[in-house]
Amino acid sequence: MEKTMLLRVLEYFLELSNDEVVKSIFQNHYNKETLNVKAIKxxxxxxxxxxxxxxxxxxxxxxxxxxxDGGFDLFFIRTMTEVLMGLYTLHLGMSYRKDIRQLYNRFIDDLQxxxxxxxxYLLEQGILIHPPIVPLPKEVEYVDKTSYMxxxxxxxxxxxxxxxxxxxxxxxxxxxxxxxQLMTSFAQVAxxxxxxxxxxxxxxxxKQVTTTMQDILLESDIHPPSIWAGEITESTLSPFSDxxxxxxTNMLSVFSLSGNTFGSAFSMRNDLTLKLNKIMKDTFDFAEDGGKIMIEHGWMEEPPQAADRRKLSKE
Structure with missing residues (x-):
């Protein structure tokens, strides 16, 4: 499901790309994912x-x-590689068969x-903004007050x-x-x-999540960098099916849920945990409603499931 989705997106990006370096990166990954889809089949x-x-x-x-425009295709592929590397690392740890583990290792290597x-490339072009920089510690310190949390x-x-x-x-x-940007474009062409x-x-x-994160950084006098994420044209003809x-959208929602869960677990200030939990609740509701829409329109392909023993017994 993930790899055929990525192939369709890459096909569209390749069709319109006029930068030879970008086109080469996308074409190489497209070729690798085509082989990976064949391996899965x-x-x-x-x-x-x-x-x-x-x-x-x-x-x-x-x-x-x-x-x-403006490099959005690169930002999207970079985000997808982050999402899928996280998923495949998780799947690798869940796999027992040697051939399946080898397959996931190959997937991860290709994405990396x-x-x-x-x-x-984004760094060379000067359009990938660096995260905030903090002073390096000069000595080891231990937390000595519970107020730290x-x-x-x-x-x-x-x-x-x-x-x-x-x-x-x-x-x-x-x-x-x-x-x-992605949701703006999807709403424009759906x-x-x-x-x-x-x-x-x-x-x-x-936008709400972005504002919350910016406010938290500002409270610590950390100026949130202005993150560039490409541009959306005025086209209303969709390159992709709904x-x-x-x-x-569902995949990114799930990634956001897992990321905020991770953030909540590793944050050492209880107010951050509370805010992240609120975001998780909103994201979960959003993802659940999206699932209902997909089911209603016959867009959600059902994964394999265990045998229904009660039904078999009745039959």
Whole structure:
């Protein structure tokens, strides 16, 4: 599902790319993912299982006008490599068969290679903004007061953010800046009214999260960098099916949930945990409503499931 989605998006980006370096990066990754899809199909067929339909040529319109500009295609692929590397690392730890573990290792290597190429290119072009920089410590220090974990007392000043918290907040800022642009574009071109409204809601949620993260950084006198995430043209003809756009949105929502869960677990100020939990609640509600829309329109492909023993017993 993930890889056929990525192939369709890359097909559209390749069709409109006029930068030879970018085109080469995308084409190399497209070739690798094409081989990976074949490898996945081989596993299913060898086991006698039906091959999922995934996303096909019906889900992309390569003739659609340019919808993205200003390097958005690179930012999107960079985000996708982050999301999928996280998922595949998790899947690798869940796998027992040697051939499956080898397959996931290959997936991760391919994504790391593309991520490095895209990141280096964006840095060379000066459009990938660095996260905040903090002074390096000169000596080892230990926390000596429980107030280090407190942030809820309005009568006492909060401690400044530590590097773990800054990193997590900045990643959320970066992802939601891209998410805002993505949801804006999807709302602009979606054909189904229900999904169009859903994408508009997603844009507002991403903007809300961005504002929250910026405010937290400002409280510690850390100026939030102005994150560039490309531009959206005025085209209203969609390059992708609503089914594909809903799947991408659902995937990013799940990634956001896991990222905020991770952030909540590693934040050492209780006010941050509270704010991240609020974002998780809003994101969960958003993802759940998206799932309902996908089911209603027949856009959610059902994964394999355990045998229904009660039903079999009755039969």
């Amino acid at each position: 081989t596993v299913f067929e060898r086991e006698g299982a039906v091959v999922p339909e995934g996303y096909t040529g019906k889900d992309v319109n390569k003739e659609a006008p340019r919808l993205y 290679d593309t991520s490095n190429q895209v990141t280096e 407190s942030g809820m007392n309005i009568l006492k000043p909060k401690r400044v953010l530590n590097t773990v918290e800054i990193g997590l907040l900045y990643q959320s800022l970066e992802i939601n800046a891209i998410g805002t 054909e189904n009214d229900q999904s169009k409204k859903y994408f508009a809601r997603g844009k507002e949620l991403a 089914k594909l756009m809903m799947y991408i």
